[in-house]
Amino acid sequence: MKRLAVLPLALAAAFGAQAASTTRYLIIAENQKQIGEQVVERLDDGLTRVRFAYKDNGRGPDLTEQFRLGADGVMTEYAVKGNSTFGAVVDERFSRQGDQAEWASTSEQGQKTVSGPAVYLPLNGSFEVESIAIAALAHTPDAKLALLPSGTLSQRELDQVEVTSANGQKQTVRLLAQTGVGLSPSFYWATSGAQPRLFGVIMPGFANMLEEGWQAAAPTLAARQKTAENQMLADVAARLQHPLTGLTVVRNARIFDSDRATVGRPSDIYVLRGRITAVLPAGAPVREADNTIDAAGRIVLPGLFDLHAHVDRWSGALDMSTGVTSVRDMGNDNAQLQAMLDETAAGKLLAPQVVPAGFLEGESPYSANNGFVIKDLKGAKEAVDWYAERGYPQLKIYNSFPKAILKETVAYAHSRGMRVSGHIPVGLRAQEALDAGYDEIQHINQVLLNFLVKPDTETRDLNRFVLPAEKVADLDFNSRPVKDFVAYLARKQISIDPTMATFAFLKQRDGDMNEPYASVAAHMPPDVARGFKVGTMKIDGDAQLKRYEKSYAKMVRFVGIMYKAGVPIVAGTDDIAGFTLHSELALLVKAGLTPAQALQVATRNGARYTRTSNERGSIAPGKLADIVLVDGDPTQNIEDVRKVAAVITRGFLIYPQEIDATLGIAPFVGAAPQVVKSTTPLAAVYGGGNDGARARIEASARKRD
Structure with missing residues (x-):
């Protein structure tokens, strides 16, 4: 690693060089507010410097990069410094001489012998890294490149469109899809020609980043990208969702009773058109079932709920593969979410059923920029009306919401039949909210x-994270104010969405595995697993680490205190879909719940606090057939909830193994239960061509349905 030690000095020596060209990209939120920029300076001595920063919701990265390219168009020297989204120190370096590559950061270091072009993937970097990859991939015959430290990056073109700048210039840009990094494709718009580079990035529901002067092209690019992306998603949904037509019987299932938190005797579950029609003792005579699935004594859970998600078009596959069939979206771009709801209902999106919560924020320099950002009570009421008219059962209020109009806004939302939850607006305590x-x-x-x-x-x-990390360690849970507050929560039945797994980052040091992902890291693609060791918070030394660890442990303990006092707890993630929910359930057990009680939180409580108990949360006749077959016994060992063998939801059978294979994830189970199709036609059972008998049978079936 000796070469890496001198790399920053070598690069710094080039700072006297002049910029041969500069490209500035503006980062514009969905509400058209500029929240950041990326400035790329290409110097006349071959060095490139990049400044990348944005702020949304009071946080964001702030990075300075510099690098050189070799003759093959990929980096031979790279360095980045700054801070990550939550303030962790970023200090990463890479170099390659001949076939020897070396890298080091605050969380890892390594070296590798490699031949041919290879793209280094920084743990924290700007979008200019993607620009380098776009150019390098354009010169490979199969549009594939090796990744460092590991993996393969692939790229294909999806679309082309001509765009016009503010001063009348025209150019053709291309939509590219890259795979091999993360758990979903990445989409970039690139320039055309022999030396393409990044033109812009459209991030639906969040922001866009385009070259300065070309912002007017954003709506066109967003529409074209959505069309191309929708086709990819529809293809995935068609391939991985297997329709269950006719009557399906899931035989020999040990059903988890979410009301009693117990497992019942083996049963047969009858499913027709996405609903449960009967639950009978195992071995009961089956009458002309079209499909039979042998659960083989597996535990069968009602579909799991994630009550804190921010859904996108690709996260649904992770939910389905982990048994999460319902999610509560806790804040999104309104237009994007409405489109996703329509696509899911039409079967064009591999996704759970979404219960939306309307997002309501106030104007400030710290504002989050999704949902509605309002100035006054009139605007708040108009936003509530918009959500209520579209069937949103809940409103979520955020950090910058004006405290002066909070009570009136909450009352108005209640008058429209909505629950109200959220962060605590600045200047207030939770008790006041x-x-x-x-x-x-x-x-x-x-x-x-x-x-x-x-x-x-x-x-x-970031104070809303730093302050609890610093202070909860000394908080006396036996003090009168704390006990009175817990008693108030229990008396008023105020539900709490703790998202403990998400907040494990408070006590993660760079280079250590983040606790919620220790059980799944070995199953993940290498680049994803690598990210689980990247610290998020700025932690200075062992003493501060121990303090943050103590604070986090007490946060987990406090969830158990609330639960035992009768405070309703719900299970949410606010992190990687699916897998984080399993980690949240494991932390509920760590807080003092039994595994069965944790499952009850993710099933019965999920339905209660989304107001969907009439059709979800338990396995019973008349309810939606949201059914999860798992290996092992998660009521005894909560880690077994990760062993999802099959999922039935919305009239489809879904195999997690197939999703895992698509995403490069090592499967969590071996053999999956297969569907056995009936080989006896219904007409043959009732006498061939007897039209009158067939009509009576069909009429009877319609009446039962």
Whole structure:
């Protein structure tokens, strides 16, 4: 690693060189507010410098990069410094001389012998890294390149469109899909010609980043990208969702009773057109079933709920592969979410059923930029009306919401039949938000800030994470204020969405495996597993680490205290879909719940606090057939909930193994239960061509349905 030690000095020596060209990209949020930029300076001595920063929701990365390219168009020297989204120190370097590549960061170091072109993948980097890959891939015969430290990057063109700049210039740009990094494709718009480079990035529901002067092209590019992406998603849905036509019987299933948190005797579950028509003792005579699935004594769970998601078009595959059939979306771009709801209903999207919560934020320099960002009570009521008219059962209020109009807004949402939850607006304690009418609080840090803030405490920036990490270690849970607060939550039945797995980042040091992903890292693609060891918080030294570890352990313990006091707990993630929910359930067990109680939280409570108990949350006649077959016994060992063998939802049979293979994930189970199709035609059973008998049978079936 000796060469890496001198790399920053070698690059710094080039700072006297002049910029041969500069490209500036603007990062514009969905509400048209500029939230950041990327500036790329290409110097006349071959060095490239990049400044990349944005701020949304009071946080964001701030990075400075510099690199050189070799004759093959990929980096031979690279360095990046700055801070990650949550403030962790970024200091990463890479170099390659001949066939020897070396890299080091605050969380890892390594070296590798490699031949031919290879693209280094930084743990924290700007979009200019993608620009390098776009150019390099354009000169490979099969549009594939080796990745460092491991993996293969692939690229294909999906579309072309001519765009016009603010001063009338025209050019043709191409939509590219890259795979091999992460768990879903990445989409980039690139220039045309022999030396293509990044033109822009459209991030639906969040922001776009385009070259300065070309912002007017964003709507056109977004529409074309959506069309191309939808076709890819429709192809995935058609391949991985297997329709269950006619009557299906799931035989010999040990059903988890989510009301009693127990497992019943072996049963047969009858499913027709996406609903459960009967649950009978195992071995009961089957009458002309079209499909039979032998559960072979497996535990069968009602579909799991994730009550804190921010869905996108690709996350649904992860939910389906992990048994999550229903999610509550806790804040999204409204137009994007409405489109996804339509696509899911039409079967064109591999996705869970989504219960939307309307997002409501106030204007400030710290604002999140999705949902509605309002100025006054009139705007807040108009936003509530928009959500209520579209059937949103819940409203989520965010950090910058004006506290002066909180009580009136909550009352108005209640008058429209909506529950209200959220973060605690700046300047208030959790108790004051509850007094204003909150029905639920998101995140364990927002709960415990109740005892840590003053009216002038800023909680819209990273302080809302740092303050609990610093102070909860010393919080006395036996003190009168804490006990009174817990008693109030229980008396009022205020539900709590703690997202403990997400907040494990508070005590993760660079280079250590993030606790919620220790059980799944070995199954993940190498680049994904590598990211699980990247620290998020800025932690200075062992003493601070121990303090943060103590604070986090007490946060987990406090969830158990609330549960035992009768406070309703729900299971949400706010992180990687699917897998994080399993980790949240494991942390509920760590907090003191039994595995069966944790499963009850993710099934019965999920339905209760999305107001869908009439059709979800348990396996019973008349309810939706959201059914999860698992190996092992998660009521005894919660880690067995990861062993999902098959999922039935919305009239489809889904095999996690097939999704895993598509995403490069090592499967969590061996053999999966297969469908046996009936070989006896219904007409033959009732006498061949007897039309009158057939009509009576069909009429009877319609009546039962």
